[in-house]
Amino acid sequence: xxxxxxxxxxxxxxxxxxxxxxxxxxxxxxxxxxxxxxxxxxxxxxxxxxxxxxxxxxxxxxxxxxxxxxxxxxxxxxxxxxxxxxxxxxxxxxxxxxxxxxxxxxxxxxxxxxxxxxxxxxxxxxxxxxxxxxxxxxxxxxxxxxxxxxxxxxxxxxxxxxxxxxxxxxxxxxxxxxxxxxxxxxxxxxxxxxxxxxxxxxxxxxxxxxxxxxxxxxxxxxxxxxxxxxxxxxxxxxxxxxxxxxxxxxxxxxxxxxxxxxxxxxxxxxxxxxxxxx
Amino acid sequence: xxxxxxxxxxxxxxxxxxxxxxxxxxxxxxxxxxxxxxxxxxxxxxxxxxxxxxxxxxxxxxxxxxxxxxxxxxxxxxxxxxxxxxxxxxxxxxxxxxxxxxxxxxxxxxxxxxxxxxxxxxxxxxxxxxxxxxxxxxxxxxxxxxxxxxxxxxxxxxxxxxxxxxxxxxxxxxxxxxxxxxxxxxxxxxxxxxxxxxxxxxxxxxxxxxxxxxxxxxxxxxxxxxxxxxxxxxxxxxxxxxxxxxxxxxxxxxxxxxxxxxxxxxxxxxxxxxxxxxxxxxxxxxxxxxxxxxxxxxxxxxxxxxxxxxxxxxxxxxxxxxxxxxxxxxxxxxxxxxxxxxxxxxxxxxxxxxxxxxxxxxxxxxxxxxxxxxxxxxxxxxxxxxxxxxxxxxxxxxxxxxxxxxxxxxxxxxxxxxxxxxxxxxxxxxxxxxxxxxxxxxxxxxxxxxxxxxxxxxxxxxxxxxxxxx
Numbered sequence: 001x002x003x004x005x006x007x008x009x010x011x012x013x014x015x016x017x018x019x020x021x022x023x024x025x026x027x028x029x030x031x032x033x034x035x036x037x038x039x040x041x042x043x044x045x046x047x048x049x050x051x052x053x054x055x056x057x058x059x060x061x062x063x064x065x066x067x068x069x070x071x072x073x074x075x076x077x078x079x080x081x082x083x084x085x086x087x088x089x090x091x092x093x094x095x096x097x098x099x100x101x102x103x104x105x106x107x108x109x110x111x112x113x114x115x116x117x118x119x120x121x122x123x124x125x126x127x128x129x130x131x132x133x134x135x136x137x138x139x140x141x142x143x144x145x146x147x148x149x150x151x152x153x154x155x156x157x158x159x160x161x162x163x164x165x166x167x168x169x170x171x172x173x174x175x176x177x178x179x180x181x182x183x184x185x186x187x188x189x190x191x192x193x194x195x196x197x198x199x200x201x202x203x204x205x206x207x208x209x210x211x212x213x214x215x216x217x218x219x220x221x222x223x224x225x226x227x228x229x230x231x232x233x234x235x236x237x238x239x240x241x242x243x244x245x246x247x248x249x250x251x252x253x254x255x256x257x258x259x260x261x262x263x264x265x266x267x268x269x270x271x272x273x274x275x276x277x278x
Numbered sequence: 279x280x281x282x283x284x285x286x287x288x289x290x291x292x293x294x295x296x297x298x299x300x301x302x303x304x305x306x307x308x309x310x311x312x313x314x315x316x317x318x319x320x321x322x323x324x325x326x327x328x329x330x331x332x333x334x335x336x337x338x339x340x341x342x343x344x345x346x347x348x349x350x351x352x353x354x355x356x357x358x359x360x361x362x363x364x365x366x367x368x369x370x371x372x373x374x375x376x377x378x379x380x381x382x383x384x385x386x387x388x389x390x391x392x393x394x395x396x397x398x399x400x401x402x403x404x405x406x407x408x409x410x411x412x413x414x415x416x417x418x419x420x421x422x423x424x425x426x427x428x429x430x431x432x433x434x435x436x437x438x439x440x441x442x443x444x445x446x447x448x449x450x451x452x453x454x455x456x457x458x459x460x461x462x463x464x465x466x467x468x469x470x471x472x473x474x475x476x477x478x479x480x481x482x483x484x485x486x487x488x489x490x491x492x493x494x495x496x497x498x499x500x501x502x503x504x505x506x507x508x509x510x511x512x513x514x515x516x517x518x519x520x521x522x523x524x525x526x527x528x529x530x531x532x533x534x535x536x537x538x539x540x541x542x543x544x545x546x547x548x549x550x551x552x553x554x555x556x557x558x559x560x561x562x563x564x565x566x567x568x569x570x571x572x573x574x575x576x577x578x579x580x581x582x583x584x585x586x587x588x589x590x591x592x593x594x595x596x597x598x599x600x601x602x603x604x605x606x607x608x609x610x611x612x613x614x615x616x617x618x619x620x621x622x623x624x625x626x627x628x629x630x631x632x633x634x635x636x637x638x639x640x641x642x643x644x645x646x647x648x649x650x651x652x653x654x655x656x657x658x659x660x661x662x663x664x665x666x667x668x669x670x671x672x673x674x675x676x677x678x679x680x681x682x683x684x685x686x687x688x689x690x691x692x693x694x695x696x697x698x699x700x701x702x703x704x705x706x707x708x709x710x711x712x713x714x715x716x717x718x719x720x721x722x723x724x725x726x727x728x729x730x731x732x733x734x735x736x737x738x739x740x741x742x743x744x745x746x747x748x
Binding site: 023027041042043044067081082083084085086214215217219220221224225226253254257261262264265267268 | 494680
């Protein structure tokens with residue numbers, strides 16, 4: 001179980017894997033995630049389910065620290081020690097009319113299943129894919145194929161529109177599109193500004209939050225976020241919320257909680273590798 | 279001998295820097311000496327058994343121990359309790375078997391140390407078992423029925439072991455990556471070594487019970503799918519959602535629920551970080567709110583991680599403290615500070631969002647409330663600000679809604695726990711039983727086991743009667 005196949009490098013430090021997990025594949029819906037433990041006694045990390053077949057799920061991850069570095073060394077035929085899910089609430093897929101989907105960086109991956117589901121419901125879907133530079137763009141083929149309209153933005157202008165996803169949002173509206181509903185998934189800071197822009201442009205926006213998680217089943221509250229007037233656990237109440245209700249600055253600060261420890265962990269790993277070599 | 283044979287412990291100065299077990303347990307001579315104190319009361323005066331939620335034949339197992347028949351003693355224990363080396367360590371015996379002991383009731387003597395004796399016999403038996411390595415092969419074909427158990431905590435493990443012994447095929451579904459429930463993620467190593475938990479789980483498996491981890495029932499598989507495959511379902515998912523104080527600043531960095539803190543430390547072994555991958559904040563000055571066993575576990579864990587000061591604040595007084603006396607005394611010995619009649623009202627932080635202090639209000643006790651305990655009343659203008667970089671909220675749990683949301687036809691009580699018959703565990707849905715914290719709210723390990731035992735009996739009766747009809 002949890003055997004990896006079709007491992008692919010999508011961009012620098014970004015990998016796509018298919019993982020054998022029949023029970024999860026049978027029940028997963030767009031917007032849900034899994035918790036992965038790469039090796040026994042490793043940490044539990046949340047990853048969105050990007051796609052599925054009958055008995056496999058597709059995960060896309062970016063190497064940002066110790067666990068994801070470890071995961072990137074797994075090859076076809078290797079297995080993750082544990083994968084649990086599908087967790088969280090599914091996205092609210094319905095017929096809205098014209099839907100704008102905004103993905104930033106690795107955040108375009110969790111947008112993909114939502115896009116597919118919205119298309120199936122007959123929505124007209126406009127997608128904005130944002131990346132720092134052209135070579136960090138992922139899943140462009142899939143998005144080109146599925147979207148009714150696709151806008152690519154890069155910070156340095158190396159591909160598509162020069163600028164941020166929020167510039168893309170403004171362009172879509174100034175081009176005369178009337179947006180009925182939007183989703184934004186990506187770094188917190190991007191979701192925060194996408195929400196602000198959506199409010200200015202006058203359409204509702206859903207965001208998928210990515211706080212620190214441990215169990216992912218509502219038993220610890222590590223992933224708590226303030227939404228509106230109440231504290232929610234993103235793993236069971238979310239991960240999707242209405243953007244305008246989210247306390248963004250608190251979420252940003254909470255995400256930085258273990259910076260020191262994360263660095264220490266990575267350095268420890270390097271040391272271990274050094275020891276192994278000699 | 280007037281009093282209990284004392285048990286050797288790690289000295290406080292040493293143990294506050296490690297996660298190894300505090301109490302070493304009896305050696306054979308000590309156990310025999312303590313067993314000798316048992317009066318072997320006649321049936322008419324036989325009290326201790328009534329104090330035990332699973333009704334262990336205490337007189338019997340102590341008698342065999344006294345006579346040196348350790349194997350027989352263990353056999354008696356095991357016929358009542360599937361996880362005795364755990365119960366011997368974590369049961370609040372003072373309120374249960376030992377609280378009812380005739381010797382203790384005399385007033386002149388301490389009660390027989392039943393818990394320590396149970397631990398001794400169970401540990402002896404575990405070692406024998408390891409040496410024997412007998413693997414019972416249970417065939418799935420010739421079974422009385424199939425039962426699914428949701429949750430691998432004390433109630434689930436007990437119901438599963440009992441049903442397997444009666445000839446059922448039992449499969450436990452566990453959401454986490456390791457079985458044991460609170461025994462694994464909640465109770466720290468220094469009270470209950472995980473190796474012991476996993477060995478006891480291995481025993482349950484050796485009876486033919488299958489355990490599948492990484493399954494969140496209601497998400498990974500549905501209730502309907504479970505019903506199709508099994509004749510009965512037992513729900514033992516515990517009271518796993520933490521309660522917060524809902525005070526300003528509670529989402530600052532450095533504020534944990536006890537569940538998160540203990541899960542990181544126990545289940546994820548964060549005390550070995552960075553050798554393991556899961557980090558936990560190490561506080562210099564730690565405040566813990568609450569005075570139950572969880573608060574003791576959290577404060578003593580924080581101390582072991584390297585805190586300079588650990589302060590437990592509680593809105594009532596020492597007298598109302600729900601924690602086990604022994605663990606409270608251990609905590610005091612290790613240097614944990616206690617501030618009674620003190621209730622947090624705000625967490626203060628810096629511009630980076632890190633906790634810097636916990637502001638508390640002093641309380642006084644008023645008239646008894648519905649729970650019979652005197653109600654704490656805030657004293658106006660009496661504030662105390664405790665500098666802190668780590669604050670752990672240990673004020674109790676609520677029922678976890680993940681499964682319950684997927685099971686809308688299940689009737690809940692007004693507190694959100696499952697409505698189930700206190701004796702049989704029968705719920706409002708046919709073929710579905712429930713027991714442990716998901717029915718009672720946070721209680722003890724042994725009470726959860728008692729519920730599991732009674733449900734196993736009821737499930738057996740249900741399935742047997744159904745089979746008889748065909």
